[in-house]
Amino acid sequence: MTTENLISEIRKKQSFLCVGLDVDLDKIPEFLLKEEDPIFSFNKAIIDATHPYAVAYKPNTAFYEAYGLKGWKSLEKTIKYLNENYPQIFTIADAKRGDIGNTSSRYAKAFFKDLGFDSVTVAPYMGKDSIEPFLAFENKHTILLALTSNGGAFDFQTKLTGEEELYKLVLKTSKEWSNSENLMYVVGATKAEYFAEIRKIIPNSFILVPGIGAQGGNLKEVCKYGLTDNVGLLVNSSRGIIYASNNTDFAEAAAVEAKNIQLEMKAILDGVR
């Protein structure tokens, strides 16, 4: 998917919501456990109910890998279902990969070509040759961790490397890589006060922002400095949406949560116009 396609979907839906499909069999409604593939049944119901309010879905691969081969099959079915039924929706494999070039090129093939995701999250730690194999794929997007939502972000990412913080070095250096127009970045919603500085370095890039909902980040604060003329944000909530209820009404309850966030997003977009 091109960035223009994503922007057009955002404008159409007046939403920049990404729904995180982090499925835990201990948290989904018990009656679904009788299904042949409970993870896929859960995802399908959540996607069908929330898609009017969301422009992206982000399965975190950990939640599928945790169930071995069965879990991976559920992931395959989920991305296939999204691509076949909602091709205008942006898909993110949250896998946080990155390795020597030869290995990264296999990760890129797996997520972009075989599974058919539009994007994948990657860690910048191994540098240019670990990320460029992902960037080589046309109309695919590589989402680089910049400043993460967790407390551990302060262990390395905000430490000074010479005159500036490591996350700023990551942002600046990555702009020099081949096909860097295919880069997006992760900045946690819990780090809203950093957005003004971040936008000075990457004024137009899309930023994936996890951390509203269960982690307590604030949407308005993120938007204050994060929004661009092309919106430039994808704000993710996983647990806050998908576990809104664990009864038979789980999908409807998820839709209500997603709609509430979408309405808040619409109001913010109306306000900057």
Ligand SMILES: O=C(O)c1cc(=O)[nH]c(=O)n1[C@@H]1O[C@H](COP(=O)(O)O)[C@@H](O)[C@H]1O
């Ligand atoms: O790359 C991510 O998506 C990510 C980066 C980050 O800094 N913080 C973060 O929470 N995430 C992911 O975003 C999702 C957040 O889930 P909730 O806290 O349930 O909304 C999880 O899949 C996390 O792994």
